[in-house]
Amino acid sequence: MIEALGLSKRYGTLEAVRDVSFTVSAGEILGLLGPNGAGKTTIMKILTCGLFPTSGTARVGGNDVLSAPLAVKESIGYLPENAPLYPDLTVREYLRFIGDARGLRRVEWARALERVVGECGLSDVIDRLIGELSKGYRQRTGLAQALLHDPRILILDEPTTGLDPSQIVEIRELIRKLGTEKTVMLSSHILQEVEATCHRVLILSAGKVVAQGTKEEMERGMRGESLLDLTLRVRAALDATMLAQVRGVRRIVSQAAGPEGRLELRLALAPDAGAEEAIFDWVASQGAKIIAMVPQRISLEDIFLSLTERPQQ
Amino acid sequence: MKTLTIARRELQAAFNSPVAYIVAVAYLVFTTVWVFFLNQFFAQNEASLRIYFTIVPTVFIFLVPALTMRSWAEERRMGTLEVLLSLPFREGEVVLGKFVGIFGLLLLVVVLSLPLPLFLSRMGVFDWGQIAGQYLGVLLIGAAGISVGLFISALSTNQVAAFILTGLALVALTLAGQLPEAVGLPSWLSAVLGYVSFGHHFDSFNRGIIDSRDLLYFLLAIALFLFLNVRVLMVRKSS
Numbered sequence: 001m002i003e004a005l006g007l008s009k010r011y012g013t014l015e016a017v018r019d020v021s022f023t024v025s026a027g028e029i030l031g032l033l034g035p036n037g038a039g040k041t042t043i044m045k046i047l048t049c050g051l052f053p054t055s056g057t058a059r060v061g062g063n064d065v066l067s068a069p070l071a072v073k074e075s076i077g078y079l080p081e082n083a084p085l086y087p088d089l090t091v092r093e094y095l096r097f098i099g100d101a102r103g104l105r106r107v108e109w110a111r112a113l114e115r116v117v118g119e120c121g122l123s124d125v126i127d128r129l130i131g132e133l134s135k136g137y138r139q140r141t142g143l144a145q146a147l148l149h150d151p152r153i154l155i156l157d158e159p160t161t162g163l164d165p166s167q168i169v170e171i172r173e174l175i176r177k178l179g180t181e182k183t184v185m186l187s188s189h190i191l192q193e194v195e196a197t198c199h200r201v202l203i204l205s206a207g208k209v210v211a212q213g214t215k216e217e218m219e220r221g222m223r224g225e226s227l228l229d230l231t232l233r234v235r236a237a238l239d240a241t242m243l244a245q246v247r248g249v250r251r252i253v254s255q256a257a258g259p260e261g262r263l264e265l266r267l268a269l270a271p272d273a274g275a276e277e278a279i280f281d282w283v284a285s286q287g288a289k290i291i292a293m294v295p296q297r298i299s300l301e302d303i304f305l306s307l308t309e310r311p312q313q
Numbered sequence: 314m315k316t317l318t319i320a321r322r323e324l325q326a327a328f329n330s331p332v333a334y335i336v337a338v339a340y341l342v343f344t345t346v347w348v349f350f351l352n353q354f355f356a357q358n359e360a361s362l363r364i365y366f367t368i369v370p371t372v373f374i375f376l377v378p379a380l381t382m383r384s385w386a387e388e389r390r391m392g393t394l395e396v397l398l399s400l401p402f403r404e405g406e407v408v409l410g411k412f413v414g415i416f417g418l419l420l421l422v423v424v425l426s427l428p429l430p431l432f433l434s435r436m437g438v439f440d441w442g443q444i445a446g447q448y449l450g451v452l453l454i455g456a457a458g459i460s461v462g463l464f465i466s467a468l469s470t471n472q473v474a475a476f477i478l479t480g481l482a483l484v485a486l487t488l489a490g491q492l493p494e495a496v497g498l499p500s501w502l503s504a505v506l507g508y509v510s511f512g513h514h515f516d517s518f519n520r521g522i523i524d525s526r527d528l529l530y531f532l533l534a535i536a537l538f539l540f541l542n543v544r545v546l547m548v549r550k551s552s
Contacts, residue, residue, distance in 0.1 A: 011552070048399040052551040070401050078399040084392030086322075088329035097325075100318040101400040145396065 001026045001183040006056035009042050016042045018207040029179040031198030032187040038204040040187035044157050048078040077151035081158045083142025087131030102149040116144040136167040156186040172197050210307040227296035230265045234288045246282045248275025319410020336376050337422045343372045366447045366519050370487045378479035381462025382472045384411050389470050404546045419455045443521030450518025453531035460538035467545040487512045
């Protein structure tokens with residue numbers, strides 16, 4: 001349903017998006033995950049025809065964003081970040097405008113309005129001015145805007161920012177429900193959000209895709225790494241950074257001094273390299289003792305943090 | 314149809330804010346004060362509304378920017394432009410829709426001003442053909458100003474900047490024709506300045522002459538700035 005082919009976007013000298021490719025199949029919920037400034041919004045703007053890519057292109061619902069923007073816009077519902085709305089219209093007037101823009105006839109519009117008002121829980125505020133609404137209702141009005149023409153494809157930029165916890169749960173539930181019949185793409189910088197709602201995740205960092213797959217695929221070691229928690233008792237000064245040189249050890253993820261001369265380390269290991277034995281030997285040769293050696297499952301959070309917090313070149 | 318959807322939204326926004334009302338009142342007050350107090354209309358003892366219409370371009374220098382400053386700048390500042398661009402419109406339709414909406418507002422203000430000349434017209438034998446030409450001129454110079462103002466608003470994110478820049482542009486465009494008289498420029502230059510000046514072309518209408526060249530000038534000016542406005546939207550998307 002959505003296909004990005006080598007998308008790049010440069011703003012002056014800043015490369016906001018670099019050679020990003022991905023696909024979202026029908027009936028799938030894809031989460032774009034990344035810290036602020038990773039390029040999530042830029043990608044969404046390109047997919048919704050608000051920006052032209054510097055190079056590459058994308059097909060949304062089978063139509064090219066560059067050569068058939070009108071067809072693309074007709075097939076999508078888009079909720080930009082912070083749900084921008086006209087404060088001086090009532091919810092009904094606003095959705096009327098959207099209905100006209102979407103070319104809905106009166107009867108169709110009335111039916112669509114009833115549907116989205118129910119789905120988004122807007123019946124109490126339908127005749128209130130948008131400017132007077134709480135953040136939660138505004139977000140829902142924005143979502144109603146995106147849903148009014150019952151699009152096949154939904155693109156939601158940070159759909160739950162600024163909502164309180166119970167509202168977040170409601171919106172996530174709604175997105176999951178919508179995801180059973182629509183193709184949904186949402187962005188977030190919050191991991192739990194993506195874990196809770198998405199089938200598949202695309203992790204972005206500094207404009208590049210650093211990982212993608214289902215949650216399970218990623219946890220199985222998307223990059224072929226496994227984690228090992230190691231607790232040592234060291235007598236003298238030990239240069240633990242030397243551990244990174246040991247065969248099978250890719251890098252030291254974290255390192256902290258514990259009580260009673262303990263040193264707690266988390267190591268990332270290459271798969272099937274027999275690193276555990278090499279580590280044992282190295283520690284023994286340094287005159288230190290291994291208190292514990294615990295293999296860890298990599299969680300999505302670890303992947304996210306390790307991929308996005310590394311210094312950029 | 315899509316153009317009218319945008320135009321209606323633009324009008325709704327104008328009437329939900331004080332701007333439309335302030336502009337209407339200001340137009341009526343300025344023109345009235347000008348005719349009766351500053352120019353002593355009755356003392357002139359002339360059955361012509363030329364004096365009344367002479368001030369209109371000057372009044373528009375202040376009023377047109379007030380009408381157009383919000384149009385794009387506000388949509389960009391609030392982020393609603395992103396939604397607008399994701400709706401199935403062509404860029405040209407959005408630009409034209411905004412133009413039609415704001416022009417509709419100006420038309421309304423001009424209609425509200427009709428009682429004054431109608432009232433005056435009972436006091437003498439007026440040339441109705443000339444008055445029709447004067448109103449046509451008012452609408453054309455207003456429309457051209459709106460087109461310029463929309464273009465400038467599209468370039469700015471800030472309403473105040475859009476207001477001031479549009480005001481300056483309209484001062485230059487309106488008064489360019491009068492500059493040669495003031496400073497004694499070579500005749501070819503004053504001809505050029507006269508030709509690009511809104512005021513110069515409006516004067517013909519004010520004299521009651523409907524010249525196809527003046528008509529064409531205003532239509533071209535309107536089209537040019539609407540076209541540039543569309544270009545600004547397109548360039549924004551690729552920058």
